[in-house]
Amino acid sequence: xxxxxxxxxxxxxxxxxxxxxxxxxxxxxxxxxxxxxxxxxxxxxxxxxxxxxxxxxxxxxxxxxxxxxxxxxxxxxxxxxxxxxxxxxxxxxxxxxxxxxxxxxxxxxxxxxxxxxxxxxxxxxxxxxxxxxxxxxxxxxxxxxxxxxxxxxxxxxxxxxxxxxxxxxxxxxxxxxxxxxxxxxxxxxxxxxxxxxxxxxxxxxxxxxxxxxxxxxxxxxxxxxxxxxxxxxxxxxxxxxxxxxxxxxxxxxxxxxxxxxxxxxxxxxxxxxxxxxxxxxxxxxxxxxxxxxxxxxxxxxxxxxxxxxxxxxx
Numbered sequence: 244x245x246x247x248x249x250x251x252x253x254x255x256x257x258x259x260x261x262x263x264x265x266x267x268x269x270x271x272x273x274x275x276x277x278x279x280x281x282x283x284x285x286x287x288x289x290x291x292x293x294x295x296x297x298x299x300x301x302x303x304x305x306x307x308x309x310x311x312x313x314x315x316x317x318x319x320x321x322x323x324x325x326x327x328x329x330x331x332x333x334x335x336x337x338x339x340x341x342x343x344x345x346x347x348x349x350x351x352x353x354x355x356x357x358x359x360x361x362x363x364x365x366x367x368x369x370x371x372x373x374x375x376x377x378x379x380x381x382x383x384x385x386x387x388x389x390x391x392x393x394x395x396x397x398x399x400x401x402x403x404x405x406x407x408x409x410x411x412x413x414x415x416x417x418x419x420x421x422x423x424x425x426x427x428x429x430x431x432x433x434x435x436x437x438x439x440x441x442x443x444x445x446x447x448x449x450x451x452x453x454x455x456x457x458x459x460x461x462x463x464x465x466x467x468x469x470x471x472x473x474x475x476x477x478x479x480x481x482x483x484x485x486x487x488x489x490x491x492x493x494x495x496x497x498x499x500x501x502x503x504x505x506x507x508x509x510x511x512x513x514x515x516x517x518x519x520x521x522x523x524x525x526x527x528x529x530x531x532x533x534x535x536x537x538x539x540x541x542x543x544x545x546x547x548x549x550x551x552x553x554x555x556x557x
Contacts, residue, residue: 249299249329251545254291256304256319258312259336262517263303265534266334270541279315287311289319296327301371301541306339306358307496307519313339313358317365324366332369332544333362336518336533337494341376342466359383371540373518373533374465374493389540389550393493393516396531398428398556400514401491406459408486410434414462414476422463425491428556434460436476449475456484467492467513470501474508481509494518495528 254275255263267274276292300323304316316333323331343354355377362370363386371389375381381388401409412434413422419435426433434453460480462473467490477488488510495515497505502523505513515521516533536553543550 249297249545251301251541252293252295252298253301253303253541254319256289256302256312256315258307258315259303259305259518259520261520262305262336262532262534262537265517265532266303266537266541269535269538277319287315287318289315289322291322291326294326295323297329299330299332299545300328301332301334303334303336303537305337305519306335307337307494308339308498310339313361317361320362320365320367330368331366332371332541333367334371334537334541336373336516336537337496338372338375338380341380344377344380355380356383369544371537371544373516373537376465389544391533391536391540391550392554393533393536394425394428395554395556396516396533396536397491397514398425400529400531401429401461406461406487408458410453410455410458410460412436412453412455412460412462412476412480412488414464414472414490418464421465425463434480436462436472436479449479451479451483455480458485460485460488462488462490464490464492466494466496467501467515468496469499470497470504470508470513473510473513474504477508477510487511489514491515495521495530497522 252275253267254277257279279287279289281287302319306313320331340354340358369387373391374393381390409429409431411422411426411431413419414436416437422433434455437450437452473490480488489512490510491514493516502525505527513528515530517530539553
């Protein structure tokens, strides 16, 4: 029997409207009509202003802070299921709480697993996300997970810079696999910044493993939160004789004094995506859009095509 294609509708939560509009444009249709009603006490209720019955519904919402963004997505999923949507995919460009993927000390929650349980309980059929903090979070779900890789966006940009002495760096030991995966596209060497923390968001010490003398360094990370690690790593790398240092981070969380830290750092630029909208403009921050990649992934899911084709870099 021929494959059946149900009508596709894309909707956006309030956290990622700009990106959702770009995804819809790249996909070739307008966003669906959904409104968020708010009560005086802060409670809210999403409402679809058009039928979703029998459709393949894609709900686009990053779950960065505040946690209202996650709750809004959960309620949109519930509303779509109760309105007889055929298939509901949660498109979560930035999957919040992903750093809480294990018990790293006694008596703590595994937040990423809890979020996975909540999403499934709400009624999703599929997850689409990008650059999870830990790839094994995919195993928290018993439904399909499309884990998109932002390197397909970053690699062409880095190539366009024409850096003669390119070396890839990881800002910590945990990101070494990510850095090595990135380096293979350039046949480049990898150096690692070994850091020790006093507590979350506070670094006690850092050392560089590898030679950076005369090199154009590109630091690779998935999340830039306070930017303290990147700024410290960049400063230490330049002290060790590097020619220049840039940073590539998929998700610009940029909390606290992050913008000031980046501006005052030795970084030539911080290259990020639009999975989280920037709070402020900065001459040192360059944003590359993920819209085309997500639109292609939505097309392939709906047409039962291959997602792996989207990971090929020329």
